[in-house]
Amino acid sequence: MSVAGATWTIRDGLLRSRLLERHGFVAGFTTRAQGSMAGAAFPLDEQARNRAALARALGFDAVVRMRQVHRNTVVRMDGAIEPWPEADAMWTARPGVLLGVAAADCVPVLVADPSTGRIGAAHAGWQGTMVKVAESLVAAMVADGADPRRLVASIGPSIGPCCYTIDEARAKLLGRLKEHLHERDGEIVFDLWSANVAQLAASGVRDIEVAGICTKSGGADLWSYRGRDPDGRYGTQLGFIGRRA
Numbered sequence: 590m591s592v593a594g595a596t597w598t599i600r601d602g603l604l605r606s607r608l609l610e611r612h613g614f615v616a617g618f619t620t621r622a623q624g625s626m627a628g629a630a631f632p633l634d635e636q637a638r639n640r641a642a643l644a645r646a647l648g649f650d651a652v653v654r655m656r657q658v659h660r661n662t663v664v665r666m667d668g669a670i671e672p673w674p675e676a677d678a679m680w681t682a683r684p685g686v687l688l689g690v691a692a693a694d695c696v697p698v699l700v701a702d703p704s705t706g707r708i709g710a711a712h713a714g715w716q717g718t719m720v721k722v723a724e725s726l727v728a729a730m731v732a733d734g735a736d737p738r739r740l741v742a743s744i745g746p747s748i749g750p751c752c753y754t755i756d757e758a759r760a761k762l763l764g765r766l767k768e769h770l771h772e773r774d775g776e777i778v779f780d781l782w783s784a785n786v787a788q789l790a791a792s793g794v795r796d797i798e799v800a801g802i803c804t805k806s807g808g809a810d811l812w813s814y815r816g817r818d819p820d821g822r823y824g825t826q827l828g829f830i831g832r833r834a
């Protein structure tokens with residue numbers, strides 16, 4: 590298995606996944622430069638315009654979205670559906686579809702099957718990681734015929750182990766992920782990156798890239814829930830993946 594770190598690059602104001610783009614996919618992460626993409630802090634029409642502008646800039650009709658609820662439901666999305674289905678992971682085999690997961694500190698997990706063109710995206714905060722949404726996504730793609738050993742995956746920017754301290758109650762809930770909980774200066778740190786790498790590896794994925802960029806302290810102009818403005822306002826960026834038709 591190969592786990593590569595720090596391979597993302599900035600192009601056109603977007604963070605791009607080198608691993609996925611090397612395989613011919615359009616994949617990466619927006620920054621604050623493109624505005625907030627979802628959530629309650631900014632007007633919905635403004636965020637819809639931001640998503641439309643992103644899709645256009647990348648050569649797609651629209652960003653396909655789901656209503657994220659921090660669980661592990663996976664849906665197949667061959668195009669935009671209104672209202673957005675409630676789910677935290679989605680996939681498609683269809684070219685011309687741009688999948689987008691919103692996150693401020695949660696982990697966007699992007700998965701692709703270069704041999705068949707299947708793509709998938711998951712939203713994994715502490716709750717999604719606890720219920721193994723990344724594993725559920727890979728399982729859905731494998732059930733459709735993908736060979737897990739041929740999948741490549743990219744873990745985007747999120748709150749990093751540098752900044753993600755949690756309290757005892759949450760650590761207790763995460764008990765079975767204890768190898769990803771660490772103690773530092775008397776505090777408990779949860780490593781969302783290693784936890785999601787472990788889930789992908791357990792699913793058979795061999796080629797995994799970790800952006801290793803912390804949304805709060807990574808210096809990449811990203812929205813962060815934990816690093817939100819003093820007024821409590823924060824937007825969300827979008828992890829995106831698509832295959833041009």
Ligand SMILES: [Zn+2]
Pocket residue numbers: 748749750751752753803804805806807
């Ligand atoms: Zn940090």
